[in-house]
Amino acid sequence: MSQRLNLAVQSGDLVVPAEGRIAVFHPREGHDLSALPQAQVEVIQPFKPDHDDWGAQGFACVASPKAEACYSAAVVFIPRAKPLARLVVAQAVAATEGPVLIDGAKTDGIDSLLKDLKARTSATPAISKAHGKAFCIDGGIDLSDWLIGPQKIEGGLVTAPGVFSADGIDPASQLLVAALPPKLGAEVADLGAGWGYLATGILTRDSVKTLHLVEADHAALACARQNVPDPRAVFHWGDARSWGQKGTLDAVVMNPPFHSGRAADPQLGQEFIANAARLLRPSGQLWMVANRHLPYEAKLGDVFAQVAEVGGDNRFKILQASRPRRRA
Ligand SMILES: C[S@@+](CC[C@H](N)C(=O)[O-])C[C@H]1O[C@@H](n2cnc3c(N)ncnc32)[C@H](O)[C@@H]1O
8 A cells, every 4th residue: 555655756646845844644554655755744643553653753743734734745545434534635635735645445435536536626647556546636626515524413412524433322332331330430431432422421420530531533532522521521642552550440431442444353452451451440340342243251351350241232242340360
């Protein structure tokens, strides 16, 4: 996937400006930015683990384009969700005076995006390589109808394009809220809090004094700040696999992610479980929901002395774990 940007620069389809900033929207692991002069690049990456990776490689990084941003060129690596892909392209053209290279995999919808854009503007011939395409359009064109901001769903809750369960409440989280005990303890975290549905359910439990909402997606967390206007809520843009201090929480409640990009990735949830065990006090408890087919029990047994399935239905299971095992 990284070759297309290199080919676009080599072929002259993307003329790299000698001066000014070059925005790179949503680069992920495996993208190669070496064709661009690093000192001019500003990475725009709202997903915290990727954001931190680019920062560690020495790139200037922001979570979203600044309102006053003005770039000489831009590169957009399209995300998979179509409304988000359109939003990011529209943000890029609005903030750029020069060329905008758009790069994506076929499985992420680059063909339909190219078709939609060709109906509105001219594009350079697409470079097809490695199951994807890259092409340039001019910055400054009007795609303002693609600049879709946060939207309201049932109950007046706010979500944004591309966030988990953007069109409505997730049924698994709903099941977990209904299964939570009346008392959860005082210090609680929701790992992977999304736009905050589960958090609103946790906060109906009076015992909760502080609820830490830990979420990697900056846009989802911005929605959660609106959806959870409770003084007990503390918002963290962070990686739930490593966030927080050991042995400080009474409960962790979570509906962990199970996808990295397109592929199912149970390891992600297993890393959430490991961190939950690390975060909990000896008397603390984990409450989680998962799709039935996901293999979490072995990991739970590895890091907790007690694990039980306490509810669910034919699609989801609710798991409760206690007595976290202490590691050296
Ligand atoms: C299955 S969703 C649950 C969302 C929310 N708790 C709810 O009930 O609607 C999992 C969430 O984890 C987030 N996520 C994925 N990887 C993460 C990571 N490494 N650290 C923190 N959050 C992450 C996703 O962005 C997503 O919002």
